[in-house]
Amino acid sequence: MKRTISILAIIWAFFCTFIILIIFIKGPQFTRLFGKLPSMIISPVYAGGDLNYVVEGDSLKIAVNKPVFEALIGESAKGFVQITFSGTGNLPQLIEQEIDYDKDLKPDFKLKINTIENKTEYLSISPNAGPLIVSSKVHDDWVVRIKVRNKKK
Amino acid sequence: MSDYFTTHKIGRSLLLALPMIILNFMLITRGNLNFSGSTDVIAFSITFLFFSYLFFMMLYSGKTDKYRATGFIVFAMFFAFTFIVNLIKIRGTNTFDNETILACEIPMCHIPAFMFIIPAVFTKTIIFPGNIGSITFMLIATVGMSIVLGRGICSWGCLFGGWDECASRITRKPVIKKVNAVFRWTSFAVLLIVVLWSAATLSPTYCWWLCPFKAVTEYEEVSSFSILLKTIVFSLLFAGLVIVLPILTKKRIQCATFCPMGAFLSLTNKINIFEIRIDKEKCNNCGTCSKICPTLSLSKTNIEETRPSITCTKCGKCIDVCSRHAIQYHIKGTSVIRNISLSRYLFLYPAFILLVIFAGAVIQHGIVLIINLITTGSML
Numbered sequence A: 001m002k003r004t005i006s007i008l009a010i011i012w013a014f015f016c017t018f019i020i021l022i023i024f025i026k027g028p029q030f031t032r033l034f035g036k037l038p039s040m041i042i043s044p045v046y047a048g049g050d051l052n053y054v055v056e057g058d059s060l061k062i063a064v065n066k067p068v069f070e071a072l073i074g075e076s077a078k079g080f081v082q083i084t085f086s087g088t089g090n091l092p093q094l095i096e097q098e099i100d101y102d103k104d105l106k107p108d109f110k111l112k113i114n115t116i117e118n119k120t121e122y123l124s125i126s127p128n129a130g131p132l133i134v135s136s137k138v139h140d141d142w143v144v145r146i147k148v149r150n151k152k153k
Numbered sequence B: 001m002s003d004y005f006t007t008h009k010i011g012r013s014l015l016l017a018l019p020m021i022i023l024n025f026m027l028i029t030r031g032n033l034n035f036s037g038s039t040d041v042i043a044f045s046i047t048f049l050f051f052s053y054l055f056f057m058m059l060y061s062g063k064t065d066k067y068r069a070t071g072f073i074v075f076a077m078f079f080a081f082t083f084i085v086n087l088i089k090i091r092g093t094n095t096f097d098n099e100t101i102l103a104c105e106i107p108m109c110h111i112p113a114f115m116f117i118i119p120a121v122f123t124k125t126i127i128f129p130g131n132i133g134s135i136t137f138m139l140i141a142t143v144g145m146s147i148v149l150g151r152g153i154c155s156w157g158c159l160f161g162g163w164d165e166c167a168s169r170i171t172r173k174p175v176i177k178k179v180n181a182v183f184r185w186t187s188f189a190v191l192l193i194v195v196l197w198s199a200a201t202l203s204p205t206y207c208w209w210l211c212p213f214k215a216v217t218e219y220e221e222v223s224s225f226s227i228l229l230k231t232i233v234f235s236l237l238f239a240g241l242v243i244v245l246p247i248l249t250k251k252r253i254q255c256a257t258f259c260p261m262g263a264f265l266s267l268t269n270k271i272n273i274f275e276i277r278i279d280k281e282k283c284n285n286c287g288t289c290s291k292i293c294p295t296l297s298l299s300k301t302n303i304e305e306t307r308p309s310i311t312c313t314k315c316g317k318c319i320d321v322c323s324r325h326a327i328q329y330h331i332k333g334t335s336v337i338r339n340i341s342l343s344r345y346l347f348l349y350p351a352f353i354l355l356v357i358f359a360g361a362v363i364q365h366g367i368v369l370i371i372n373l374i375t376t377g378s379m380l
């Protein structure tokens, strides 16, 4: 028995060299395979949440995401909503918009963004809309995150 | 002198090293011999010769640690250098800002992996603003490496461990002579706190607040008081744990007492086939190995129990200093007194391959950048 275990252990130790080689040589294939696992998505806390609706104007496209109330268990009382402004050509120098993030047909907050000077003025209209978290250029777009209250909590 | 493992014969050492030399060649060229110019040829040749020499010398001299540490330290320095230069090429700076975070473009190393486990179970997502393909690959690589080497990653494959390893080798004698082995458990406390903190806040807490290696990679652009605080924290941790204390103690203080990934990888030593063992018959309890262990893994009790604590990084330093050849690499389930050289070879192959896989490309690229700097005056 001892001898068998010893031989099996040596065989396993021998294969360790190949395991390391396979992991790195077949890395891209493994990445594709494991990338399909249900947990392999970036948390909405970082990715910004799922798309809620899009408003398309002449020079501006506005993507309003669903609010993110991510918590370890259930939902948190406070979260954020992400709005992405994309220009149909270049991003306009001045963006002035009222946003209805919860689709109740009433504006929740107002944004005035100077994309060249990197200045954002924010006005909360609805009591559910809290302060501005971040307003930043992201590649060719402009992304804004606003703190919002979870109505269910 | 570890004559026990020494072949002292050039022919025999070359023969035993030959498979590794061939693998070096394949891994460093990545199967592509189309060099784009003489700079690439020079960079490849230096890298290939460097790693082939290190491995050959491990077999010829019977010493592991000296040659491993050389490769490991050079790797850490070149990694920081190439990483920063590449970021400056892409972003114009090695700081990141809101744009990088919102675009989910923060590069990830292997260290945050343990923070993802609880959030992944409960939220089915990864709590890191990075590219999902790179994160998936890093997670697969970390799991694979820890199955094969356990905490051996911390002496053979970590991108950063070479920094405190380097600092710990600067002075000949330690200024602080004794560091209590109990401090090896503090990294487990850091691990617990970071895991719970990350789960509660759904954020990679260690990366945001504590990682000392931000000092040699990328860090957040200081645009608020909290970011200034983070910058002060990681700078002090780098200066204290990675530079000053390792110089004073000759121990890898950051890795031994603070790094939560090191603590997490220690747990994987349990499922790993390779370990370090002490032959009780040969050991005369001189305590040299205990004094020299850079990760505080060999207390008196460990020597009596004939194995280091689970925090051992399999660096081989204790094996090299033992004048009675009482310490050796060992394959679990086999006899401690037989197959000593075989166990060492079977450990050195995957461990060294890991080093070459990570360090080969990095060092080669770093040499190209240096040659470009010398010949054109610019690396960008």
Ligand code: SF4
Binding pocket: B111, B153, B154, B155, B158, B159, B160, B161, B162, B254, B255, B256, B259, B260, B261, B262, B263
């Ligand atoms: S303890 Fe942490 S930093 Fe040190 S080598 Fe291990 S993973 Fe790397």
Ligand code: SF4
Binding pocket: B276, B292, B293, B294, B295, B296, B297, B298, B308, B311, B312, B313, B314, B315, B316, B317, B318, B319
């Ligand atoms: S016990 Fe030996 S092999 Fe393990 S970390 Fe200490 S010196 Fe290195």
